[in-house]
Amino acid sequence: MSIQYPIDLHIHSTISDGLRTPAELYAQARDEGLTAFALCDHDTVAGVPIMQEVIRQETERCPDSPPLRYLPSIELSTGDGGHAHLLGFGVDANDEKLLSALCEMQEERAQRSKRMICLLKKQGIRFCCHTEEELTRPGTGRAHIARALLDMGVVNTMQQAFDRYLARGKCAYIARRYMSIADGVSLLTNAGATVVLAHPCRLNPDPQGLRALVLELMDAGLAGLEAYHPSASRQQAPLLDSMARSLGLLVTGGSDYHGDANCCVRMGRMPSGWKNPEEDFLALMEAVEKHRAQGM
Ligand SMILES: [Zn+2]
Ligand SMILES: [Zn+2]
Structure with a gap:
C-alpha cells in the first residue's frame, strides 16, 4: 500500500x-x-x-x-x-570534475542512441527526421526511444518497447560502460x-x-x-x-x-x-x- x-x-x-x-x-x-x-x-x-x-x-x-x-x-x-x-x-x-564526467556520459549516451536507432531501422521501423534528431541529442536514452516507439504506435506500452527491442539481449540493445x-x-x-x-x-x-x-x-x-x-x-x-x-x-x-x-x-x-x-x-x-x- x-x-x-x-x-x-x-x-x-x-x-x-x-x-x-x-x-x-x-x-x-x-x-x-x-x-x-x-x-x-x-x-x-x-x-x-x-x-x-x-x-x-x-x-x-x-x-x-x-x-x-x-x-x-x-x-x-x-x-x-x-x-x-x-x-x-x-x-x-x-563542480568541474562532475560536469566533465557527466558530459562524457551524455555524449556516450547520444552515440548509443544513434546505434540503437540504426538497429531499430533494420527491424523495419521508420523514424521521421525530426524524431531521429530529437532522439540522438546528448542526454537522450532508452526511455526516450521507448516513448517515441509508443507515440509512433510501434508498441502499446513503454514496457513492451523494452521487452521487444531495448532490454538487455534484445535486438536493438547496445551495452554501455558505467563507472x-x-x-x-x-x-x-x-x-x-x-x-x-x-x-x-x-x-x-x-x-x-x-x-x-x-x-x-x-x-x-x-x-x-x-x-x-x-x-x-x-x-x-x-x-x-x-x-x-x-x-x-x-x-x-x-x-x-x-x-x-x-x-x-x-x-x-x-x-x-x-x-x-x-x-x-x-x-x-x-x-x-x-x-x-x-x-x-
Ligand atoms: Zn529516478
Ligand atoms: Zn533510478
Whole structure:
C-alpha cells in the first residue's frame, strides 16, 4: 500500500526523461501539498539553476507564501549496466570534475542512441527526421526511444518497447560502460553531495547481500538509503528503514515521479510506514549543510 507524503525527494523533469518542466513540477508540487522536494534528473545537473530560477520568480510573485524547500540533486547511473542509481543531494552544479564526467556520459549516451536507432531501422521501423534528431541529442536514452516507439504506435506500452527491442539481449540493445558504484559515490561526494542509494530493492532484493554492499559503499562515503520508493513493498520499506538506521545512515523517500499521467506513480506517493519524513528530511538537510561546509 502506498500513501501520500508531504516530502518527495526523487522527481524527474524534462531535463532528463521526465515529461514536465521544472516550472510545471514546482506548480504541481505546490498543488499536491508538498512542503519539500528534490529534482533528481538522470546524469545531469542542468535542471539545478533552472529550478532555482523558478523558485526565485515564484517568491517574487508571491512574497507572502514561503517557497517549497528544494534540494538541488542528481540521480547518477553506475555499476553493471548502469542499474545502481545514486542520489546526490545538495550537489554542487558547478563542480568541474562532475560536469566533465557527466558530459562524457551524455555524449556516450547520444552515440548509443544513434546505434540503437540504426538497429531499430533494420527491424523495419521508420523514424521521421525530426524524431531521429530529437532522439540522438546528448542526454537522450532508452526511455526516450521507448516513448517515441509508443507515440509512433510501434508498441502499446513503454514496457513492451523494452521487452521487444531495448532490454538487455534484445535486438536493438547496445551495452554501455558505467563507472563503478563506489567511484560514483566518490565523484558525487567530492562534488559536495550527500549520497543516498536509490531504490535499493531494485539493486538487490536480498537483505544480506544488500547489507554487504551498503557496508562496502559506506567506505566510499555512502550516507543513506532511499527506503521509501514505489519499488519497495510494504514489507521491504521498513526493513530498509531499520537497516539504514542501524548502520547510522540517513533515510529518504521519493516517488520517482516522471510526469506520466497514465502510470501508477504519483508525486509524493510512496510505501506506507515512513514514520517521520519531516525529521528525516531535516537530518538530510543538516548532513548536506555539514558536508558542504567541510568542502569549503
Ligand atoms: Zn533510478
Ligand atoms: Zn529516478
